[in-house]
Amino acid sequence: MIRTSGLTRHFTVRKQVVEAVRGLDLTVRPGELVALLGPNGAGKSTTLRMLTTLLPPTAGTAEVAGHDVAADPRAVRSRIGYIGQGNGAGHSQRGRDELVSQGRAYGLSTRAAKARADELVASLDLTAVADRTVSSLSGGQRRRLDIAMGLIHTPPLLFLDEPSTGLDPQNRANLQDHIRALRAEHGTTIVLTTHYLDEADQLAERVIVIDHGRMIADDTPARLKSDHAGDRITLTFDRDADATQVVDRRLGVAGGARVERAGPRVTVEVPGGASLAPKLLRDLDDAGITVTAVEIARPTLDDVFLNLTGRSLRETSKENQA
Numbered sequence: 001m002i003r004t005s006g007l008t009r010h011f012t013v014r015k016q017v018v019e020a021v022r023g024l025d026l027t028v029r030p031g032e033l034v035a036l037l038g039p040n041g042a043g044k045s046t047t048l049r050m051l052t053t054l055l056p057p058t059a060g061t062a063e064v065a066g067h068d069v070a071a072d073p074r075a076v077r078s079r080i081g082y083i084g085q086g087n088g089a090g091h092s093q094r095g096r097d098e099l100v101s102q103g104r105a106y107g108l109s110t111r112a113a114k115a116r117a118d119e120l121v122a123s124l125d126l127t128a129v130a131d132r133t134v135s136s137l138s139g140g141q142r143r144r145l146d147i148a149m150g151l152i153h154t155p156p157l158l159f160l161d162e163p164s165t166g167l168d169p170q171n172r173a174n175l176q177d178h179i180r181a182l183r184a185e186h187g188t189t190i191v192l193t194t195h196y197l198d199e200a201d202q203l204a205e206r207v208i209v210i211d212h213g214r215m216i217a218d219d220t221p222a223r224l225k226s227d228h229a230g231d232r233i234t235l236t237f238d239r240d241a242d243a244t245q246v247v248d249r250r251l252g253v254a255g256g257a258r259v260e261r262a263g264p265r266v267t268v269e270v271p272g273g274a275s276l277a278p279k280l281l282r283d284l285d286d287a288g289i290t291v292t293a294v295e296i297a298r299p300t301l302d303d304v305f306l307n308l309t310g311r312s313l314r315e316t317s318k319e320n321q322a
């Protein structure tokens, strides 16, 4: 569905070159739901704008929905839906009319555009508000209407640029449910950008981590976490001496694990820790050491980003939003 090779985009700002996207090699297969995750300024939107033909690449190639973005942008545009950040709010038209106009703009007959608008209004839960003016809709409703606009011509591929930014947690969860349902019902291939870690984790089958214009990881959320960050097993002992013994002798601790002690507590950080924990407990028992409490914390995508870049995505995003 998407294949890029060395995709690159530079901007020149006051004689300084900004390398927004640097040599991206990306493949998205039909039906996938892929999230591009990265801090503000990482190059996510620029990538999306090249894939949707809104911005010509400086170098490299991209084939999207069967056509080259530079050679055949019209063919690409007719086969994709694109919902950018903050699609022009403040419209005085009714939502339903906007949908029909959009459908007409894509070459549907009025009758077909109306039928498709009705279908999308129902499936995106807009029945109660579709006849209100767009400017009166809440952020979540407006976002759902934006998605309906992007889907009016039934594209096999949909791009969503930060669909949940600015929404409260409840509306975010609701929008995510709608995105999942779209995929389940129509098999639409979806590529979205986000800087919400939990959104990438829960919604996407594949997460492509972008930093400073480069892809630094590409895998399922589960594999990213198991490959790039360890589970944290925290063991509590009756006595500090037991904890010290465990650390000094690395009792039951797999090679490569990071071990730290704080008083009677030992933290073992190791990929796949959840499945190693039973053996660890057995080994300690065999050594006659009593464990009084065990806690296992699974890693987050933030731990992955931290291990890959040395920075926390959470903090990076906060700084840039401040």
Ligand SMILES: Nc1ncnc2c1ncn2[C@@H]1O[C@H](COP(=O)(O)OP(=O)(O)OP(=O)(O)O)[C@@H](O)[C@H]1O
Binding pocket: 011, 012, 013, 018, 019, 020, 038, 039, 040, 041, 042, 043, 044, 045, 046, 047, 195
């Ligand atoms: N039109 C432009 N002119 C100059 N620089 C630009 C332009 N568009 C983007 N950039 C720069 O390119 C880099 C990547 O920006 P981009 O918007 O792609 O990042 P992003 O990952 O989508 O960030 P965000 O999460 O904030 O949307 C940034 O340094 C940005 O300032």
